[in-house]
Amino acid sequence: MNFRFLGLAFFLTTASPALLPASAPMAVAQQKQNITLEDIWSKGTFQARTVPGFNWMRDGRYYSSLDNGDLVQHDVTSGKAVQTLVAAQDLKLAGTTQPVPVEGYVFNSDEKKILFWTAEEPIYRRSSRATYFVYDRASKQLTPLSAGGKQSYATFSPDGKRVAFVRDNNLFVTDLATMQEKAVTTDGVQNKIINGSTDWVYEEEFEFAQAFFWSPDSRQLAFYTFDESQVPEYNMQVWGELYPQDYRYKYPKAGEKNSVVSISVHDVTAGRTTKMDVGPEPDQYIPRIIWTETPNLLSIRRLNRLQNKLEILHADANSGKTQVVLTDADKAYVEVNDDLRYLADGKQFLFSSEKDGYRHLYLYNMQGQLVRQLTKGNWEITSIDGFDEDKGIVYYSSTEASPLQRQLYRINLKGSGKTRLSEVAHGNNTVNMSPDCRYFLNYFSAAGEPTTVSVRNGKDGKVVKVLEDNTKLRQTLSQYNLGKLEFISFKTSEGVTLNGSMLKPANFDPNKKYPVLMYVYGGPGSQTVKDDVGGGIALTNYLWHQLLAEQGYIVVSVDNRGTGARGAEFKKSTYANLGKLETIDQGESAKYLGTLPYVDKARIGIWGWSFGGYMTALAMTKNADLFKMAISVAPVTNWRYYDSVYTERFLKTPQENPGGYDDNSPVQFAQQLKGRYLLVHGTGDDNVHFQNSIAWVDALVKANKDYQTLYYPNRNHGIYGGNTRLHLYRQMTDFVLKNL
Incomplete structure (x- = not known):
């Protein structure tokens, strides 16, 4: 449920004169402009530049990207194009005159063949289908991968001789020498059996959609099978025709039956498929599988339904026999990530765990015995970015x-030689490292600084080449009346220190009283307070907050207990009782703000989306005396309505913990609503079902409470498409201006 706004490419910042290029006019020399909703949602006024379609090539000295349909090779050290690998005009099918309008690509291992795709269709958050083509660079021949319909997740084998893909819930392999297609599975059926891709809840909550993986030697293909025949169906109506159509899909709500998941390995040469032994318990999760560097050895992670015990199994791909080599357990829950790395010598592996209270790196031998802890301290690693x-x-x-920050470090396998490679000691860095670790692409931003994209040396982190510094955006921002984002910290009455951000109007006067709009997400492990270009929130929301600041509002966000980056104790303090401590902390935040001499404590509002919509509904009921108005977008209103994996991770099952589900459901507190309240939802939300808002409205009506509602036909959890976002934010802006 870690909701992100989708399909958006707007970047902004609160640029100060010191951060502007010399050519940018100073504030005293020009009339500042005000932001409009059209600037944000239709004109693209604040759209940032980046490095489109960046892909490292086999030799870490070069990268490739799509440029107006051409596939171009660039020199890392200069950023300059050195050659056109494939011209757009070469991407024509035999007998046609127009090139295929490709949308993406991937090389095989020796970079002699390329998979291009076009006409990609999204399915859910991470899943899609498209039409794939195989391009041979030597012959310049473009060939459709399959004539049987659109494919998903087409992937070269490591030796580049085959491509595996999914179609209609079945897994296929195409031999590129003959272009003969062979079905690995044939039992796939919509809403019953899925091979090679995930079911809805795995895709959403374990964050992957492709569910097949080539072995390093290209001989074997490991894949998932989901038997979701016993999973209850959810039904959504799709509006538009004379009679609305039904859309049915399998969605396991908390406490309901999940898919039964199995793992198999297909020997491509022998045509034999072997099922792996994942244990006798069908009611469990297999959140990850990866091949080790040892031939025929598959690594399987097994997670119990309560998600408080994660086991690493090593499976013999030939026989299917498995053994548990490592167990990571927690009194609350264990999170799944992609930090497990096997060393090429086949003797050791890297793994991360929160077992000492913070997520750190550990080195184990292949029998699961600890060799050493590599990182340690009251801080946590957030990702492994490369391994030399x-x-x-x-x-x-x-x-x-x-x-609030993310910095890049290096450390050796002895746990020594730790070095910070991030050049600037503030802000946030996102890293894309070359395969050989010689270079890395670094996306840097900080509050007050647009994103800078640079190539850096993997040895010392020094800049090799700045590929994009967004000078044009900096110049644009200098022309607008933007406030400065500040970071704050305060203690609650319970002695809990909370981090927050505060956006004041550009013409802020400390002698005046200002209304405050709080923005909340607040879900487990999340952050809305970070030293990055948007201050930790979606950049378009940050820009909307700037628009409100121009109208005389202070905008504040506070990370309550349960949020991330502060260790397991802080994050897991909300376990089994979602909503209780979080609501207390947001109420304490409102009280703290009310003590500030420039805040009008009678005019504090709050808004949020998804988990934040849930928090907003609780704030307006359990903390009704503190908030004058609120906007809930796509809120969960009863955790019994949400999916099994996410909800049970933090609440156990409703059968085991009914109070955890009911005691902090806004539906239970409808009679306490006092302020002005706007409820927004998309009727086509496959994630947080419209059912949540229906139940919430029903409770408000029974309590005889006034509210306003805004629904968007057929829109999903992101509520976007065409003019949708412009329309939504116009309604929300009007609601704030009239009621706060």
Whole structure:
């Protein structure tokens, strides 16, 4: 449920004169402009530049990207194009005159063949289908991968001789020498059996959609099978025709039956498929599988339904026999990530765990015995970004400098030689490292600074080449009346220190009283307070907050207990009782703001989306005396309505913990609503079902409470498409201006 706004490419910042290029006019020399909703949602006024379609090539000295349909090779050290690998005009099918309008690509291992795709259709958040083509660079021949319909997740084998893909819930392999297609599975049926891709809840909550993986030697293909025949169906009506159509899909709500998941390995040469032994318990999760560097050895992660015990199994791909080599358990829950890395020598693996209270890196031998803990301290790693096995060096990002920041470090496998590679000791860095770790692409931003994209040296982090510094955006921002984002910290009456951000109007006067709009998400492990270009929130929301600041509002966001980057104790304090401590902390935040001399404590509002919509509904009921108005967008209103994986991770099942589900459901407190309240939802929300808002409205009507509602036909959880966002934010802006 870690909701992100989708399909958006707007970047903004609160640029100060010191951050502007010399050519940018100073504030005293020009009339500042005010932001409009059209600037944000239709004109693209604040759209940032980046490096489109960036892909490292086999030799880490070069990268490739799509440029007006051409596939171009660039020199990392200069950023300049050195050659056109494939011209757009070469992407024509035999007998046609127009090139295929490709949308993406991937090379095979020797970069002699390329998979291009076009006409991609999204399915859910991470899943899609498209039409794939195989391009041979030597012959310049473009060939459709399959004539049987659109494919999903087409992937070269490591030796580049085959391509595996999914179609209609079945897994296929195409031999590129003959272009003969062979079905690995044939039992796939919509809403019953899925092969090679995930069901809805795995895709959403375990964050992957492709569910097949080539072995390093290209001989075997490991894949998932989901038997979702016993999972209850959810039904949504699709509006538009004379008679609305039904859309049915399998959605396991909390406490209901999940898919039964199995793992198999298909020997491509022998045509034999072997099922792996994942244990006798069908009611469990298999959140990850990866191949080790040892031939025929598959690594399987098994998670119990309560998600408080994660086991690493090693499976013999030939026989299917498995053994547990490592168990990671927690009194609350264990999170799944992609930090597990097997060393090429087949003797050791890297793994991350929160077992000492913070997520850190550990080195184990293949029997699961601890060799050493590599990182340690009251901070946590957030990702493994690269691994140079020849030198025994791990590259990782962490919160060591601050929970609000992300910096890149390197450390050796002995747990020594730790070095910070991020050049600037503030802000946030997102890293894309070359395969050989010689270079990395670094996306840097901080509050007050647009994103800078640079290539840096993997040895010392020094800049090799700045590929994009968004000078044009900086100049544009200098022309607008933007406030400055500040970070705050305060203690609650319970002695809990909370981090927050505050956006004041550009013409802020400390002698005046200002209304405050609080923005909340607040879900487990999340953050809305970070030292990045949007201050930790969706950039378009940040820009909308700037628009409100121009209208005389202060906008504040506070990370309550349960949020991330501050260790397991802080994050897991909300376990089994979602909504209780979070609501207390947001109420304490409103009280704290009310003590500030420039805040009008009678005019504090709050808004949020998804989990934040849930928090907003609780704030307006359980903390009704503190908030004058609120906007809930796509809220959960009863955790019994949400999916099994996410909800049970933090609440157990409703059968085991009914109070955790009911005690902090806004539906239980409808009679306490006091202020002005706007409820927004898309009727086509496959994630947080419209059912949540129906139940909430029903409770408000029974309590005889006034509210306003705004629904968007057939829109999903992101509520976007065409003029949708412009319309939505116009309604929300009007609601704030009239009621706060």
